[in-house]
Amino acid sequence: MIVELREYHIHTGKLREIVDLYENEGIAIQQEALGNLLGWFTTDVGALSTVVSMWGYASSDERDKRRARLQQDERWQQFVKKIQPLIHTQQNRLLKPTRFSPIQ
Secondary structure (H helix, E strand, C coil): EEEEEEEEEECCCCHHHHHHHHHHHHHHHHHHHHHHEEEECCCCCCCCEEEEEEECCCHHHHHHHHHHHHHHHHHHHHHHHHHHHHEEEEEEEEECCCCCCCCC
């Protein structure tokens, strides 16, 4: 398994808005296309106004196919137009488990 970790720094004062939008509109669309949601978090200490999502995939190939499906979904394209103005920066990481990781 690989884990995709995505961090979004949200414009100050807009965190609640983006969380509400994702809860009410975005997560259902993403879950349908991407599948294995491991978690969706906000920060309490450190870099505030940050959202972190983690998605699990069997392989990089599966990730590529699922992300392409998401990008082709017109509902997702309309949703992205709503959230883009709220996002300041974004970082993505693909995490590969070690031999001793509980998640394989």
